[in-house]
Amino acid sequence: MESDDYKTFVNLLQRNEAALRCFIRSLLPSWNDVDDLMQEISLTLWEKFSTFDQQTEFLKWAYVVARFKVMNFRSKKGRERLHFDDDVLELLASEIEDEEEDEKLPEKALHSCIEKLPEARRQLLLNSSQKGVTVKSIAEELGKTPKSLYRTLDRLKIKLFECIQTELQKDLL
Amino acid sequence: MTKNDFIELIQRLERNDLSEDEFAQFQELIKTDKAYREIYKSYMRMSSSLTDMASLESDDQKAWQQESSTPQKTPTLIKYSGWLAAAALLVYSFLLPKTEPVESIAKVPEIEEAQSSGVAVITDLVDVEWVGGSYTTGQALGLKPIEVSKGIVKIEFFCGATVVVEGPAKLEPLSAWKAICHTGKLRAHVPPAARGFTVNVGDTEVVDLGTEFAIDATGDEKTIQVFEGEVELNSQKLDKHSLTTGKMIKLKADGETEQINQLNPDFIGMNDLQSLRNSKNKEAYSRWLSHSKELRTDPRLLVYYDFTQRDFHRRVLENNTSHGKERSGAIVGADQEPGRWAEKSALSFKQPGDRVRIHIPGEYTSLTFMSWVKIYSLDREWNSLYLTDNYQIGENHWQIMKDGRLMFSTKIRDDFDVKNNLHVHVPNFSPSFWRPEFRGKWVHLAVRLDVEKQQVTHFVNGKTFSTHPAQKGYELTTTRFGNGEIGNWGLPNRADESYAIRNFNGAMDEFAIFADALSDEELLEIYNAGNPYK
Numbered sequence: 001m002e003s004d005d006y007k008t009f010v011n012l013l014q015r016n017e018a019a020l021r022c023f024i025r026s027l028l029p030s031w032n033d034v035d036d037l038m039q040e041i042s043l044t045l046w047e048k049f050s051t052f053d054q055q056t057e058f059l060k061w062a063y064v065v066a067r068f069k070v071m072n073f074r075s076k077k078g079r080e081r082l083h084f085d086d087d088v089l090e091l092l093a094s095e096i097e098d099e100e101e102d103e104k105l106p107e108k109a110l111h112s113c114i115e116k117l118p119e120a121r122r123q124l125l126l127n128s129s130q131k132g133v134t135v136k137s138i139a140e141e142l143g144k145t146p147k148s149l150y151r152t153l154d155r156l157k158i159k160l161f162e163c164i165q166t167e168l169q170k171d172l173l
Numbered sequence: 174m175t176k177n178d179f180i181e182l183i184q185r186l187e188r189n190d191l192s193e194d195e196f197a198q199f200q201e202l203i204k205t206d207k208a209y210r211e212i213y214k215s216y217m218r219m220s221s222s223l224t225d226m227a228s229l230e231s232d233d234q235k236a237w238q239q240e241s242s243t244p245q246k247t248p249t250l251i252k253y254s255g256w257l258a259a260a261a262l263l264v265y266s267f268l269l270p271k272t273e274p275v276e277s278i279a280k281v282p283e284i285e286e287a288q289s290s291g292v293a294v295i296t297d298l299v300d301v302e303w304v305g306g307s308y309t310t311g312q313a314l315g316l317k318p319i320e321v322s323k324g325i326v327k328i329e330f331f332c333g334a335t336v337v338v339e340g341p342a343k344l345e346p347l348s349a350w351k352a353i354c355h356t357g358k359l360r361a362h363v364p365p366a367a368r369g370f371t372v373n374v375g376d377t378e379v380v381d382l383g384t385e386f387a388i389d390a391t392g393d394e395k396t397i398q399v400f401e402g403e404v405e406l407n408s409q410k411l412d413k414h415s416l417t418t419g420k421m422i423k424l425k426a427d428g429e430t431e432q433i434n435q436l437n438p439d440f441i442g443m444n445d446l447q448s449l450r451n452s453k454n455k456e457a458y459s460r461w462l463s464h465s466k467e468l469r470t471d472p473r474l475l476v477y478y479d480f481t482q483r484d485f486h487r488r489v490l491e492n493n494t495s496h497g498k499e500r501s502g503a504i505v506g507a508d509q510e511p512g513r514w515a516e517k518s519a520l521s522f523k524q525p526g527d528r529v530r531i532h533i534p535g536e537y538t539s540l541t542f543m544s545w546v547k548i549y550s551l552d553r554e555w556n557s558l559y560l561t562d563n564y565q566i567g568e569n570h571w572q573i574m575k576d577g578r579l580m581f582s583t584k585i586r587d588d589f590d591v592k593n594n595l596h597v598h599v600p601n602f603s604p605s606f607w608r609p610e611f612r613g614k615w616v617h618l619a620v621r622l623d624v625e626k627q628q629v630t631h632f633v634n635g636k637t638f639s640t641h642p643a644q645k646g647y648e649l650t651t652t653r654f655g656n657g658e659i660g661n662w663g664l665p666n667r668a669d670e671s672y673a674i675r676n677f678n679g680a681m682d683e684f685a686i687f688a689d690a691l692s693d694e695e696l697l698e699i700y701n702a703g704n705p706y707k
């Protein structure tokens with residue numbers, strides 16, 4: 001029945017949405033808003049879902065579809081922004097595709113590191129990381145120049161990144 | 174190039190702010206050096222997760238706005254796109270059209286808020302027994318079937334349609350506009366804004382074109398009837414059959430249909446449910462009142478405010494223990510509002526100045542605090558439940574953190590970290606208890622300081638929530654109060670606003686402090702006696 005299929009699909013997509021989005025972001029770093037593309041990809045995934053062998057891993061299958069879509073997107077819109085050459089894109093995509101499940105989203109580390117940030121900083125970082133929120137608008141709100149806000153955010157993210165790397169190291173010990 | 178220089182390149186690349194040359198160099202690094210590639214992938218992973226995490230709440234809101242502002246135009250549209258358009262909108266924010274950039278700073282997301290996404294909300298429950306998952310009033314429903322073996326459930330779909338379901342029944346929301354009635358009886362009220370609301374029963378689709386219809390799917394023979402207005406029935410057999418006021422159609426097990434010009438009045442509607450609710454509330458109130466009257470005589474009580482007094486204009490919160498007026502509270506600012514039941518009041522704390530000042534003399538050991546509160550929002554870093562004016566040895570602070578953690582601390586030693594201008598103490602933080610469905614609903618909170626067991630325990634709705642053994646060097650001994658405040662903090666001696674302003678944003682309709690450690694059973698009993706949602 002169509003509805004059962006759809007439920008299975010929604011479920012699978014929901015579980016893998018974050019990984020998929022991350023995949024696209026990594027291949028198209030200068031497009032930080034990948035919603036449209038993500039929408040296009042999920043519709044294609046649904047259209048092709050009948051061809052998906054449910055015994056195999058959904059994410060791997062989705063990656064293949066997504067990689068193809070990203071290539072398309074890049075040739076269509078590539079002029080607008082910086083984008084990777086084919087060989088780099090292929091290299092990154094195949095490396096991410098080969099990653100093991102637990103390597104993909106060290107969310108626990110992210111959460112615990114975010115917790116460690118001072119409240120105001122954490123708030124600023126989360127506010128500015130929301131989809132559709134521009135740093136420019138937040139800078140205006142705070143009476144700062146975008147440039148100085150970018151500096152603050154960049155430093156915060158480096159700090160957060162270092163924290164995550166350390167946390168992940170800990171897990172290996 | 175240092176690691177940080179490299180990350181800086183990633184950051185600028187993310188905002189498309191690299192020159193061609195810089196980008197060429199960046200690509201070269203990524204291509205030739207695995208170490209850089211790993212850093213790049215990890216960083217992008219963080220970046221992406223951060224967006225996901227930050228966007229959880231705002232997506233819910235967008236999805237909701239989208240859904241509610243796009244009524245399905247025709248029944249055929251629902252039929253055709255049902256799944257992908259309606260259901261997916263809520264599950265999948267990215268299937269939405271792109272929205273304009275948000276101009277102002279959005280709220281800090283509460284991660285748990287994601288749970289409040291859904292397609293409908295339960296607004297009343299009477300005598301319900303759940304089969305499988307259970308729900309509470311105020312809780313949102315997702316795309317999972319709900320099933321009851323008895324009782325009445327009132328569900329408001331986000332499209333605006335209200336459905337009263339009588340158990341035994343099984344209902345499965347498919348979107349904010351659509352549900353399947355697997356079994357049971359339901360009566361749907363569909364205002365103009367929700368026209369197009371659809372219920373599937375068997376292989377028949379019932380599309381409401383306005384006002385009120387009912388479905389009985391208790392047996393093999395199912396009936397659909399229209400109290401007022403018109404519905405459209407779609408199935409292979411019926412093919413767009415219209416049913417109007419006063420008409421009923423029987424769908425027989427053998428697939429035949431029969432139209433009848435008479436209605437079965439035996440469906441619980443919104444008015445019936447409301448009178449049922451009213452009598453339930455009366456019962457619950459008198460149950461609580463008799464329990465409360467007995468509680469007043471408990472010699473362990475230091476203060477007990479039950480909020481049964483008629484007037485609040487004299488600005489006195491009456492204490493109902495043997496200590497009498499001496500321990501009554503002085504209300505400042507806070508207004509009277511309805512309590513858990515229409516028969517009694519609560520105090521509403523809204524303005525930064527609102528508070529109740531109380532004075533409790535003497536020295537004690539173990540203590541138990543409890544209160545029925547309704548939280549509108551956790552605005553402050555610290556949101557006061559009860560705080561002593563100062564924070565001297567033996568004095569206690571009971572508050573809720575902005576992120577929903579409960580905090581109880583007793584000053585044990587007089588150490589002071591001069592450099593950071595901080596008391597050295599060991600606060601007992603629970604994990605966050607806050608759930609989206611708690612907003613604006615009565616919640617019972619309690620905390621127990623047990624000197625004998627040397628531990629502090631937080632309780633939410635009658636159950637142990639977290640336990641904190643006393644730390645070495647910070648053993649619990651004598652406790653004191655003096656002057657203190659409910660819902661605020663009286664005498665902050667620091668200029669830092671985020672530290673000093675701690676007013677509670679919500680309502681309170683019972684508050685007690687006991688000079689003893691109440692047992693788990695006693696706290697559960699108090700909760701059960703006062704639970705307005707029972």
